[in-house]
Amino acid sequence: MSAANEPVVIHKGLDNVYVKESKICFIDGEASKLYYRGYSIGELAEYSTFEETAYLLIYGWLPTRAQLDDFVKRLHSHRSLEPGILQMIRSFPATSDPMDVLRTVVSALGVYDPQPATDNAEMRIDKAVRILSQAPSIITAFSRLRDGKDLVPPDFNLSHAANFLQLLTGKSPDQYDAHVMDVALILHAEHEMNASTFSCTVTASTLADMYSIITSGIGTLRGPLHGGANEVALKTVMEVGDPSKAEDYVATALAQKKRIMGFGHRIYKTWDPRYVILKKLGAELASRKGETKLFETAVAIEQSALKHLAGSPIFPNVDSYSGIVFHTLGIPTDLFTPIFAMSRIAGWTAHAIEYLEANRLIRPKAHYVGQTDLPYTPLESRTGR
Numbered sequence: 021m022s023a024a025n026e027p028v029v030i031h032k033g034l035d036n037v038y039v040k041e042s043k044i045c046f047i048d049g050e051a052s053k054l055y056y057r058g059y060s061i062g063e064l065a066e067y068s069t070f071e072e073t074a075y076l077l078i079y080g081w082l083p084t085r086a087q088l089d090d091f092v093k094r095l096h097s098h099r100s101l102e103p104g105i106l107q108m109i110r111s112f113p114a115t116s117d118p119m120d121v122l123r124t125v126v127s128a129l130g131v132y133d134p135q136p137a138t139d140n141a142e143m144r145i146d147k148a149v150r151i152l153s154q155a156p157s158i159i160t161a162f163s164r165l166r167d168g169k170d171l172v173p174p175d176f177n178l179s180h181a182a183n184f185l186q187l188l189t190g191k192s193p194d195q196y197d198a199h200v201m202d203v204a205l206i207l208h209a210e211h212e213m214n215a216s217t218f219s220c221t222v223t224a225s226t227l228a229d230m231y232s233i234i235t236s237g238i239g240t241l242r243g244p245l246h247g248g249a250n251e252v253a254l255k256t257v258m259e260v261g262d263p264s265k266a267e268d269y270v271a272t273a274l275a276q277k278k279r280i281m282g283f284g285h286r287i288y289k290t291w292d293p294r295y296v297i298l299k300k301l302g303a304e305l306a307s308r309k310g311e312t313k314l315f316e317t318a319v320a321i322e323q324s325a326l327k328h329l330a331g332s333p334i335f336p337n338v339d340s341y342s343g344i345v346f347h348t349l350g351i352p353t354d355l356f357t358p359i360f361a362m363s364r365i366a367g368w369t370a371h372a373i374e375y376l377e378a379n380r381l382i383r384p385k386a387h388y389v390g391q392t393d394l395p396y397t398p399l400e401s402r403t404g405r
């Protein structure tokens with residue numbers, strides 16, 4: 021046992037600590053590169069679909085036509101929610117945060133699974149496929165119910181992305197909108213050992229079930245320094261409201277030591293490649309819909325921030341335009357982080373399965389700097405502090 025006064029190295033934030041070897045994701049934060057299983061994010065965004073990318077992440081290879089068809093069939097088979105789950109969603113206050121709803125309901129899915137725990141990788145994948153498939157149904161069911169709207173049945177002819185948009189709006193989605201949604205899901209599906217993936221890995225290392233693993237990830241993704249940043253970034257752009265006000269906003273915020281949301285990253289010290297793709301899609305989407313002011317305001321904020329932060333390694337990240345893209349698709353702001361989660365389930369699953377192939381319980385240490393051997397004071401004799 022190390023004595024409290026012995027010096028130890030504390031890895032605050034676990035910066036540069038490696039917890040496993042991995043073949044899932046490679047980020048070159050200096051060169052603006054991101055690979056899933058060796059494939060560049062640019063190629064996947066251009067040629068793949070979310071379903072295929074999820075398969076790639078979870079299984080480790082691009083599926084054959086038969087493998088993809090089978091995977092899609094499995095996803096489709098879970099699209100409808102159990103009556104007990106629907107009843108639960110109906111019981112939530114309309115004011116609930118959709119991330120709380122998703123976290124609670126994903127946890128509850130385990131209650132409706134006769135065999136939630138398993139030590140078999142293929143069965144774990146089965147549970148993950150169920151969660152992956154049901155996440156869009158959960159998010160959209162809550163969104164429609166809180167708005168007093170009827171639920172929309174899942175459409176088994178639509179992709180994951182298009183089905184999500186249809187479940188949400190009740191309208192058959194425009195083909196380009198569905199494409200943008202699909203790419204956004206691909207871009208959010210995986211990102212190495214980020215905070216939420218680490219949470220999932222810690223939970224997996226205890227040999228907990230997939231419902232617990234994914235629930236851990238959702239809870240961790242919820243914070244504004246991680247998944248919640250896109251909502252705050254969009255709110256900022258809306259508050260700024262006009263490109264002409266961007267410079268003032270950025271200069272004041274930075275002078276007050278505030279952070280510009282959608283900027284900065286622990287790993288990227290240059291452009292986040294996902295940002296590049298989302299900005300392009302955001303520009304196209306804004307011009308197709310004839311709603312360009314928000315996009316132009318975001319560009320003006322970005323230009324001012326880059327000017328003020330020049331010389332620092334702080335660049336736009338995935339969240340600087342994802343909120344604008346989702347907003348332009350007609351998605352309510354508080355669903356952005358749940359959408360991030362619904363896509364990231366693929367990456368969380370891949371990491372949990374990979375970690376369990378050579379599992380070791382994750383148990384770091386805390387360096388104790390408190391007192392010892394204090395005399396116990398009876399309750400009535402305590403004077404408070």
Ligand code: ACO
Nearest residue numbers: 245246247249278279280281282283284285286334337339
């Ligand atoms: N705006 C202004 N300054 C910033 C920003 C920012 N967005 N991000 C970091 N900095 C500054 C910090 O103030 C700090 O300055 P200081 O050394 O003078 O105190 C310096 O850069 C280093 O900051 P850290 O917090 O140590 O950097 P870290 O690598 O831990 O930060 C993080 C990463 C948390 C993402 C940070 O950049 C941030 O808060 N960004 C805003 C929130 C955001 O966009 N999050 C989404 C990340 S992507 C994702 O999770 C999907």
